[in-house]
Amino acid sequence: MELSASEIAAKARRAANLLQNVTSAQKSFALARIRQVLEERKEAIFAANALDMKLAQEAVDQGKLSAALFKRLDIKGPNEEKFQTMLQGVTDVDNLDDPIGQVTMARELDQGLDLYRVTAPVGVIMVIFEARPEVVVNISCLAIKSSNAAILKGGKEAFHTLSVLTQVMQEAIERVAKEIDFPTDAIQLVSTREHISQLLDQDRYIDLVIPRGSNQLVRYIQNNTRIPVLGHADGVCSIYLDDSADLAKAPGLVVDSKTNYPAACNTAETLLVHQSLLGSEVFSRTIEALFENGVTLRCDTRSLDAIKASPALSQYSEGNQLVASAPEDYDSEFLDLIMALVVVDSLEQAIDHVNTHNSKHTDCIVTETPAHADKYMNCVDAAGVYWNASTRFADGFRYGFGTEIGVSTNKTHARGPVGLEGLTIYKYRLFGHGHKAGDFGVGAGKKQFSHRDIPLAEVKGKFIK
Amino acid sequence: MELSASEIAAKARRAANLLQNVTSAQKSFALARIRQVLEERKEAIFAANALDMKLAQEAVDQGKLSAALFKRLDIKGPNEEKFQTMLQGVTDVDNLDDPIGQVTMARELDQGLDLYRVTAPVGVIMVIFEARPEVVVNISCLAIKSSNAAILKGGKEAFHTLSVLTQVMQEAIERVAKEIDFPTDAIQLVSTREHISQLLDQDRYIDLVIPRGSNQLVRYIQNNTRIPVLGHADGVCSIYLDDSADLAKAPGLVVDSKTNYPAACNTAETLLVHQSLLGSEVFSRTIEALFENGVTLRCDTRSLDAIKASPALSQYSEGNQLVASAPEDYDSEFLDLIMALVVVDSLEQAIDHVNTHNSKHTDCIVTETPAHADKYMNCVDAAGVYWNASTRFADGFRYGFGTEIGVSTNKTHARGPVGLEGLTIYKYRLFGHGHKAGDFGVGAGKKQFSHRDIPLAEVKGKFIK
Secondary structure: OOOOHHHHHHHHHHHHHHHOOOOHHHHHHHHHHHHHHHHHOHHHHHHHHHHHHHHHHHHHHOOOOOHHHHHHHOOOOHHHHHHHHHHHHHHHHHHOOOOOOOEEEEEEEEOOEEEEEEEEEOOEEEEEEOOOOOHHHHHHHHHHHOOOEEEEEOOHHHHHHHHHHHHHHHHHHHHHHHHOOOOOOOEEEEOOHHHHHHHOOOOOOOOEEEEEOOHHHHHHHHHOOOOOEOOOOOOOEEEEEOOOOOOOOHHHHHHHHHHOOOOOOOOEEEEEEEHHHOOOHHHHHHHHHHHHOOOEEEEOHHHHHHHHHOHHHOOOOOEOOEEEOOHHHHHOOOOOOEEEEEEEOOHHHHHHHHHHHOOOOEEEEEOOOHHHHHHHHHHOOOOEEEEEEOHHHOOOOOOOOOOOOEEEOOOOOOOEEEOHHHHEEEEEEEEEEEEOHHHEOOOOOOEOOOOEEOOHHHHOOOOOO | OOOOHHHHHHHHHHHHHHHOOOOHHHHHHHHHHHHHHHHHOHHHHHHHHHHHHHHHHHHHHOOOOOHHHHHHHOOOOHHHHHHHHHHHHHHHHHHOOOOOOOEEEEEEEEOOEEEEEEEEEOOEEEEEEOOOOOHHHHHHHHHHHOOOEEEEEOOHHHHHHHHHHHHHHHHHHHHHHHHOOOOOOOEEEEOOHHHHHHHOOOOOOOOEEEEEOOHHHHHHHHHOOOOOEOOOOOOOEEEEEOOOOOOOOHHHHHHHHHHOOOOOOOOEEEEEEEHHHOOOHHHHHHHHHHHHOOOEEEEOHHHHHHHHHOHHHOOOOOEOOEEEOOHHHHHOOOOOOEEEEEEEOOHHHHHHHHHHHOOOOEEEEEOOOHHHHHHHHHHOOOOEEEEEEOHHHOOOOOOOOOOOOEEEOOOOOOOEEEOHHHHEEEEEEEEEEEEOHHHEOOOOOOEOOOOEEOOHHHHOOOOOO
């Protein structure tokens, strides 16, 4: 009999409370055991995966599932490569610095009254993901490493694989719990959509929801919960060629930003061009490079006219790869080799366009004028503002975070590519010796606060267990 | 004609976009001008305040307004003291460090490809407050200092005062805008409840809502918006006397935590006592001190029996200040000289009680056993976990933040007393020289990321304008 949503959430909360007190060594012990049991049980995992693949193949044959989604289901890969990569991922997460117990502020308030701001787990996280079943292992490891309890929901195509992977991890945790204090409900899997809508009401127990999947999924979650949501629905990114854009940089940056991986959220969807560039070599070379890479351009009137009038682009004519844009193209995440093109009269107009249409994800200016780059980077309200660098760098691994929980377009908590830090918050720990607030204040005999900062170097590691 | 909610929100967003580019000097210039014009226009402000006071007096006489709320309306005070304090507050905010442009991470990704995480304004904040009209000035200054646009809504009792204060600040900003680039819509006031419910739908434009007022107000806001809310509905704090609680500390800490300011959110509402203390001097002295300070105790069976059986407390009998508790008392914020008392069998039971009933605000353990303090501080999931210190220290000024936006019981973004930092987020600024993501990866001729941390000391101030 499956548990109700509130029972699952309450169990997660109890596990989260217990996880507040685990040590770094205990977490490493659990992660090592998870890797070990996954390895021990790999044949059962492969069997479940083979069943999912068989059912998915039928769905592909019936046109109910895309070949791309089908491919992502495979957890084994040639020579077990994908499986081994997943196992290595467990160790990689374990090797990250413990994100819990880090002192981010230390201050003496009075003699013998010391205040520390110390990182702590968020508590209970719910992660909803689609396709790749190995994500369940990755997220579980990240949750454990950051001392959070996790409730996980994957795609129905991966039902059997996810069930076995979770059972195996739970078995590992149960074996761990026989040797050390460790909560057996740290990781729970739910499998039905009904569970999700009920869990989204459990704001009493669940602290953060992380949807990883389609725009539709994320938007559904955002619209149906009071729990904070970390993530992004849209990745409408852009690249702007300023009047001093360098011929040696512009075509390469635009092509990389658009074509390196068109289905990614950090792919540029809009190309903005300063009007002074129309007819220039920077313009024609950039457009030509996009055409050569198979990109279809949806153009405003000025850019369409300029392309048609360019002798260097005379081999391209309106039709196939060159079409007039509709207004909604400038708010669209194409996830394809399509790019909206707009001409602007000034840097300020470019900034205004980006702030009006884009999704606060990642936007790039290509310019040789430092003052323009500075103004653009100050004024564009996005998680990533780039100067002469491809939007495709917006990624936790590329930023050196070692892992990525997701990319956030939120304006609070965590923004941009989010590493383990996004699963942490802090507590204020105050150490006194009977200090009373009534002894401080204005007037005779009252004490004053000293408010002396304690150098962080002096207290480094003080709360790492 | 008053603007619609979406017009107000859109104006705030445009102002926020412009505020992304203001310098520290420009913000100081604006704040100085605000102080100056408030001083110049003080007679008009006092006249509006006198009108509000007159109308409020009538409401008090009719029993429609409490005397406490009436007293908070006064903006002048004896010898204009309150007004001068408000003006000094403008300067105090200006004197804080600029929270924007601080580098919190710096990393070379590759030669010539440098990534910086730099603090940035959240954008548009909406602050809803009750009673004290000078809050409108304080919040406006905090918003400007942190480069945010603000939409403000105060209590209807202060309508005339708030209107004039806001007009005066807007006049000051308009004068500023004639001399330097500064958005005139940085501060807007709305006056009707209808506006609030409509503004709570403007998540497209508004980034953060900060309700400062009654539990009912905060809960209403939390239940009626998708915009992130910073604050707290309840302040159910507690103090736990562990088995080794020190006689020299316990009575004073409990009395200060309960009686120093009973209406405050950081006041302790629940007293937990380890069962081994029943009948001890620590117990009887603590209970006696609470009784002497006028506190009514709502007791579970064991504590009630222990108090009745204590020879030292024989002068107190059941009735008036000593009553049996109901279950809901342990979830209640009394905001009065009332305290719920519960006996626990162990440290673990105390932790469990706190994590079950309290509002994740501030909780204290009184103990002489470091290992118990450590376990309690690890396991209690609250913004503040205190050892031998009064819960009343949970306050931005006492923490040395210079100001307080509010106290948050959120598990994301900002927790506990929140200073100017709570109005900031960050942007990732990436500086390249035409770097393309496709050049990095596995295989022949591909580049690897260097991921070399740049010491923050080297880049301190780099983005402060």
